[in-house]
Amino acid sequence: MINPTHSLRVALLLALTTLLTVTLWELNSHPLTCSYDKKAKDLYDPGSLYSTHEVYNNTLYQNGLNNNVHAQHNFSRPCEGFPDTTNIMFIMKTGASEAFQKLPTQLLTTMSCLPDFLIFSDLEQQIGKYHLYDALDRVSPTLMNQYPEFELYKAQKFCPIPQHYCAAEMSGGWDLDKYKFLNIADRVWQRRPGMDWYVFAEADTYIVWSNMVQWLREEAPKGPQYLGNVALLNEFPFAHGGSGYVVSGELMKTMANNITDLATKYDERAGGVCCGDFLFAKAASEVGTNVQQVHPMFNGERPLSIPYGHGQWCEPIISMHHVSPEEVSTLWQFEQTRKNKSTLLIKDIYEAFMAPSLTQFRQDWDNLSDDTCFIGPHQVDQENAGDTEKSRQKLEREKTIVEKEAHKSPTACAKVCEADKLMIPEDEYLALSDDIKKDHYLQEKYEKRIREDVGGVFRRGRSCFQWRYHQGACCISQSFKLGMPRHGAVEDEWTSGFFVKGIKQWIEARGECLHPDWREPYLTSPMHESE
Numbered sequence: 001m002i003n004p005t006h007s008l009r010v011a012l013l014l015a016l017t018t019l020l021t022v023t024l025w026e027l028n029s030h031p032l033t034c035s036y037d038k039k040a041k042d043l044y045d046p047g048s049l050y051s052t053h054e055v056y057n058n059t060l061y062q063n064g065l066n067n068n069v070h071a072q073h074n075f076s077r078p079c080e081g082f083p084d085t086t087n088i089m090f091i092m093k094t095g096a097s098e099a100f101q102k103l104p105t106q107l108l109t110t111m112s113c114l115p116d117f118l119i120f121s122d123l124e125q126q127i128g129k130y131h132l133y134d135a136l137d138r139v140s141p142t143l144m145n146q147y148p149e150f151e152l153y154k155a156q157k158f159c160p161i162p163q164h165y166c167a168a169e170m171s172g173g174w175d176l177d178k179y180k181f182l183n184i185a186d187r188v189w190q191r192r193p194g195m196d197w198y199v200f201a202e203a204d205t206y207i208v209w210s211n212m213v214q215w216l217r218e219e220a221p222k223g224p225q226y227l228g229n230v231a232l233l234n235e236f237p238f239a240h241g242g243s244g245y246v247v248s249g250e251l252m253k254t255m256a257n258n259i260t261d262l263a264t265k266y267d268e269r270a271g272g273v274c275c276g277d278f279l280f281a282k283a284a285s286e287v288g289t290n291v292q293q294v295h296p297m298f299n300g301e302r303p304l305s306i307p308y309g310h311g312q313w314c315e316p317i318i319s320m321h322h323v324s325p326e327e328v329s330t331l332w333q334f335e336q337t338r339k340n341k342s343t344l345l346i347k348d349i350y351e352a353f354m355a356p357s358l359t360q361f362r363q364d365w366d367n368l369s370d371d372t373c374f375i376g377p378h379q380v381d382q383e384n385a386g387d388t389e390k391s392r393q394k395l396e397r398e399k400t401i402v403e404k405e406a407h408k409s410p411t412a413c414a415k416v417c418e419a420d421k422l423m424i425p426e427d428e429y430l431a432l433s434d435d436i437k438k439d440h441y442l443q444e445k446y447e448k449r450i451r452e453d454v455g456g457v458f459r460r461g462r463s464c465f466q467w468r469y470h471q472g473a474c475c476i477s478q479s480f481k482l483g484m485p486r487h488g489a490v491e492d493e494w495t496s497g498f499f500v501k502g503i504k505q506w507i508e509a510r511g512e513c514l515h516p517d518w519r520e521p522y523l524t525s526p527m528h529e530s531e
């Protein structure tokens, strides 16, 4: 029997088919379609590389990365090498003000290979097939009326149009965030109890899952555990939320079961406190577990800001923070197209993201260096310098002759690293009449020192890798980091540079990483009593 809806459908289908046929016939007879057809044919030619829509030229295959990555990016099976995350739960925390900017790239990349995860926000939302849970919907109305940050929460909730129109001029996202941590912990335990590990991260955290899973399964300590990149608040250690942190199932269970009204209790404490990651640490310590330090494997930096060198080299990288959506995508692409599938180490990130861009000078570039600064001795020099620079300056009487001149210009500043630990005799150096002579003199001294450095002790011990010059302040760095552009007016330029020779020779003398240096987690400071 044919019911009325069915016959309607048949009629519709017929009408559509006719329309399509007519349209196609019209297109075919149109001269423009010739070039259109040709292009489409080239793109989708079954014999071509692009026929599957799965293989593209690898955009990372350039700039000296040719040895590290494959020329093509074949993502027909992106999750093939992805580790088995059974019994490991991933929880992402975000906010309505950022979710649509940051989450899609996460979902398209690493999260696309996770069979299960939970996303919590300060508003219930949907992105494609993914649901964002509101972590704050059980906060008591009394608190909501008491604290101004909940104005934003309410504005979001009752916004009838896209969020950015309603919340554009409102602040409070940061203050709302602190209420989420224990509300999330509570809900996660209800929805996904009994896992071995819970991995918490934020929308601008990048997780290297191969390392995370290997570490959790083979290296991480057992029992009630709370591990991450430790920060301090009033000397109380907590795992910094943006760097990602992990909590063992055992600890989650104890927190959920032994602390009465966990979320409510900490909602009430949140008012006078800055951060939710700190509150989480308080709750964990209430049941006797303090955070353990896993830095630099859990890292608060991103590829362009990691201070590479001493202490950040052979360690596997498990997480990074402040990664932009573009960086998330690039890191994923790098993981996917790496030729060498060995454990991803911090030095591999250096090789991929910094080494190709090493140059002696970078105009309008900053953030490289501020470990030690050199400022002129006169009052006017001191007045011009920034507070950070001043607080890190070397005293005039402790400076070498090269350091004494460093504040004069970018080229003078650049000499500090080359002259570092060379014991340049002051009278000899002062007798040189110009910059070019000084350059030659330093170069000779340096090369001689390298020739004498048979065991590599001098090269390995280097503590000056790069410099930054801004308004009469020369600062150097004990590590090497890429940094970013920074423009100033003519009088206010930022110039930076790398001591490329020194970096390369340090790397050479440092030698291969014979095995990944998995760091043992440790308690950072004497345990504090819970309040």
Ligand SMILES: *[C@@H]1O[C@H](CO)[C@@H](O)[C@H](O)[C@H]1NC(C)=O
Residues within 6 Å of the ligand: 057
């Ligand atoms: C891909 O790379 C190859 C080799 O470098 C080049 O010949 C080809 O034109 C590239 N294809 C596209 C679509 O860019």
Ligand SMILES: *[C@@H]1O[C@H](CO)[C@@H](O)[C@H](O)[C@H]1NC(C)=O
Residues within 6 Å of the ligand: 055, 074, 075, 076, 077
């Ligand atoms: C891409 O990978 C798939 C399987 O992973 C393979 O069958 C295919 O041949 C690869 N394509 C190219 C162009 O390498």
Ligand SMILES: *[C@@H]1O[C@H](CO)[C@@H](O)[C@H](O)[C@H]1NC(C)=O
Residues within 6 Å of the ligand: 254, 257, 258, 287, 288
């Ligand atoms: C949690 O509660 C259980 C049952 O009451 C108790 O046996 C256990 O010692 C408690 N654990 C902690 C760390 O307080």
Ligand SMILES: *[C@@H]1O[C@H](CO)[C@@H](O)[C@H](O)[C@H]1NC(C)=O
Residues within 6 Å of the ligand: 304, 305, 367, 483, 484
């Ligand atoms: C550069 O410095 C500014 C302020 O000093 C800071 O906000 C920013 O995060 C730094 N960037 C990097 C890449 O270190």
Ligand SMILES: *[C@@H]1O[C@H](CO)[C@@H](O)[C@H](O)[C@H]1NC(C)=O
Residues within 6 Å of the ligand: 340, 341, 342, 513
């Ligand atoms: C891969 O990297 C490891 C560790 O750096 C190294 O020992 C090994 O030789 C590399 N393998 C290849 C094929 O390059």
